[in-house]
């Protein structure tokens with residue numbers, strides 16, 4: 001899953017990016033309002049974490065602009081002011097959630113997960129597909145009660161497929177949402193990772209969950 | 224009762240009314256009595272003359288018996304007698320009750336006296352002594368005063384009815400007028416009670432107010448505006464301060480949260496601790512600046528003046544900032560002659576270092592800073608100019624506001640945005656001014672003045 005982090009305080013942005021990446025997100029960072037707006041409108045991000053006080057353009061203005069341009073990416077506002085008026089102001093113009101600085105990092109993770117689920121029709125932090133359970137809070141995967149150990153990259157790929165379960169996901173979507181700018185589009189890195197994932201997720205089980213849709217991409221489904 | 228305006232007005236009115244009425248009553252009473260007795264006296268005089276003429280013309284006084292004097296209780300009497308008291312003739316009104324008028328003093332002149340008459344009524348009597356060819360005679364005429372007195376009594380009664388009526392009408396007027404004016408005051412206090420911490424924007428209604436109450440309402444509203452302003456300023460300051468503290472706090476918190484998530488290489492801990500240390504330093508800096516602002520804002524704050532040499536102070540400031548100057552490769556120069564001044568040395572030092580620090584901070588690497596000291600008769604000028612990033616026209620006033628930092632400078636360095644507001648407060652406290660000339664990209668020059676004699 002790809003997160004856009006718009007925060008002008010570089011030390012804060014840096015450590016949060018590191019933390020999110022360690023939890024399997026790919027993170028884009030912007031340090032001012034203008035850059036943040038550009039990325040929000042042009043990058044295929046799944047969640048935006050948006051500071052309110054930003055140079056050049058405020059977080060609220062960015063939010064207003066992207067909502068009026070029909071971009072419905074979930075947004076978590078970060079605010080340093082905790083007056084009620086600020087909170088309501090953010091939610092009124094289409095923020096999905098807010099966090100007051102200083103916040104607990106686990107809280108940020110939980111809120112991001114909640115917003116990602118809200119996009120689909122998943123209600124719990126555990127996603128179930130047939131006999132597979134993906135605990136998005138702990139980053140743990142079980143099949144038939146057996147624990148599967150995945151690398152961070154593999155987990156991120158599986159989670160992305162799971163959030164989009166029942167829908168075809170293209171190779172392009174995967175590189176964009178998971179591997180960020182690290183990989184060349186032409187490379188077959190996605191196929192390589194899909195193969196790794198199949199070995200761990202499907203190989204030892206009768207029911208296959210990861211399917212290839214010729215010419216379109218991949219789909220995670222139970223039947 | 225006398226502690227209320229209404230009570231005082233009523234008492235005052237009562238006093239004035241009573242005095243006025245007493246004076247008017249006494250005066251009119253006297254005047255009317257004068258007029259009435261004057262008329263009676265005139266009448267008596269004519270009557271005496273008439274009787275005398277009759278005596279002169281005739282031996283008989285039968286003529287005089289005629290007219291109203293013949294009626295027994297007409298209230299008109301006359302009597303002719305010899306000086307020794309022998310009655311010569313008298314009016315039937317006297318004769319019928321067999322009464323005489325007392326002679327009194329008898330000389331050539333007419334005398335007026337008042338007696339109780341035969342009908343127990345008050346009589347006014349005119350007695351005059353004449354010497355005719357038939358001998359000496361005292362002619363007396365008398366008339367009752369009952370009728371005029373009745374008139375005076377009626378007048379007095381009217382006065383006594385009029386007094387309370389007009390008094391009551393006036394009181395009613397006062398009660399109504401003061402009541403309506405005072406009910407305004409009641410409404411004022413009701414309105415004032417509604418002004419609380421949460422509703423500081425409530426004001427007194429000024430439209431349709433009496434001229435006398437308008438200044439009160441206006442003055443009150445003006446005062447509330449000033450209070451609200453300063454209340455808001457305080458609130459804003461607090462919220463800005465907490466906002467600025469939240470940023471370094473969240474840097475510290477996030478580093479702790481994320482670094483502690485798993486076991487890491489020692490370098491990761493070292494790096495995190497360095498970031499945490501920097502953020503704590505920043506917090507300490509913000510806090511000390513906030514305290515400084517609060518101290519300067521305090522009404523009790525006063526300058527600790529002493530005499531010192533300003534040029535030496537500038538030298539000290541430059542020396543203190545040497546490490547920052549060197550690390551940015553900046554050339555710094557100080558111009559001017561030595562001038563002594565009486566001021567708060569510590570505060571002036573703080574202002575000067577803040578300005579020079581800004582000139583270094585917002586400068587290009589390898590740039591220049593110039594500090595110049597000049598004087599004229601009344602004041603001295605200290606100018607700190609730099610070759611830095613400059614300040615856009617529309618931001619030049621705002622940078623003296625608390626917490627204000629320009630967008631361009633935010634990207635370059637850290638700062639609290641409190642430095643210049645502290646500088647301004649210090650210079651204001653000394654009775655000086657601060658001015659700024661700047662063009663973006665070329666540099667800025669801050670000049671402040673200090674009066675030479677305090």
Ligand SMILES: Nc1ncnc2c1ncn2[C@@H]1O[C@H](COP(=O)(O)OP(=O)(O)OP(=O)(O)O)[C@@H](O)[C@H]1O
Pocket residue numbers: 512577581582584585609611612613614622627628629630632633637638639640641642643644667
């Ligand atoms: N010499 C200068 N050249 C350009 N901009 C300046 C200069 N001095 C001040 N400014 C602008 O004015 C703002 C306010 O300055 P101020 O000294 O009040 O705060 P600061 O320097 O940001 O914080 P602090 O002084 O507490 O470190 C700065 O952030 C900067 O944008």
Ligand SMILES: [Mg+2]
Pocket residue numbers: 577580581638642643
């Ligand atoms: Mg400063």
